[in-house]
Amino acid sequence: MLRYVGPLQANYVIREIHMGSCGMHVGPRAVVKKALRQGYYWPTMHEDAKKEIEKCDPCQIHAPVPRLPKILMTSIMTPWPFYQWDMDILEPLPPARRGAKFVIVAIDYFTKWIEAKPLVKITGKEERREAAAVREARYKTKMEQYYNKKVRPAGFKPGEFVFPRNEASMVKDQGKLGPKWEGPYRVMEAYENGSYKLQTLEDKEVPRTWHAINLRKCYM
Numbered sequence: 001m002l003r004y005v006g007p008l009q010a011n012y013v014i015r016e017i018h019m020g021s022c023g024m025h026v027g028p029r030a031v032v033k034k035a036l037r038q039g040y041y042w043p044t045m046h047e048d049a050k051k052e053i054e055k056c057d058p059c060q061i062h063a064p065v066p067r068l069p070k071i072l073m074t075s076i077m078t079p080w081p082f083y084q085w086d087m088d089i090l091e092p093l094p095p096a097r098r099g100a101k102f103v104i105v106a107i108d109y110f111t112k113w114i115e116a117k118p119l120v121k122i123t124g125k126e127e128r129r130e131a132a133a134v135r136e137a138r139y140k141t142k143m144e145q146y147y148n149k150k151v152r153p154a155g156f157k158p159g160e161f162v163f164p165r166n167e168a169s170m171v172k173d174q175g176k177l178g179p180k181w182e183g184p185y186r187v188m189e190a191y192e193n194g195s196y197k198l199q200t201l202e203d204k205e206v207p208r209t210w211h212a213i214n215l216r217k218c219y220m
Helices: 007-019 028-037 045-054 057-061 124-136 139-148
Strands: 085-089 102-108 114-119 161-164 185-190 195-199 205-211 215-217
Touching: 007 028, 007 045, 028 045, 045 057, 161 195
Parallel strands: none
Antiparallel strands: 085 102, 102 114, 161 185, 161 215, 185 195, 195 205
C-alpha cells in the first residue's frame, strides 16, 4: 500500500529527495523511483518531478554543455535556390479553357517552390518548351522574394530567460565542478543569423551577442 499525497506534500517530497540534506540532484526518473520506494504516490509524479527539477538553479548552471547542433542536420541536395528542379505531369483532367487537360508541375529542391502550368498536349517538344517556361517564369522575382524574406530563426523569443555558456568552464583550472552556464539573462532581440542580444535582470545590456549554440533555456 502506498500513501497518496496532495500537491503541497508532493512538491515537498520532490524537493526533499532532489535537493534535501541527502539529495544528489538526480533526474526526474530517479526522484520518482525513490519516492515510490519511500511509499509515496500521486498520479502526476513524473510531470511534477520534471517541472520542479527544471527550476533547480544548481542543476541548470552545472548542466553539461550539449555538443549536438540546435536543429536536425539534413543533407543538402542542391547548393543554391533554383539549381535543380523536379517535374511531373498530372493525369488527364477534364478539359478546361482552350482545351488544356494536362498540368506540368515543377518543384525546386532547395526552396520547395512549386510552379504549375496547364498543357494542351504532352508531346516531347511541348514538354520541353513549357518546362523551360516554368523554370524561367518569374525567376528574378522569386529569387528576390526568397532572399529578401525576413525569417526569424526558430529558438528563443524576446523576453525569455536564457543561460549563456560560461567561457571560464573551458579553462583547465576550472575543472569539472565549475559552472557550465552563467546568468540568467533576458533575451532582448533575435537576429537572422541565429544570434541574440541579451540583457541582465537589471535591464543592463550585455555588450556582445550570443549564438544559439551557446545558450540554453532558463526555467524560472
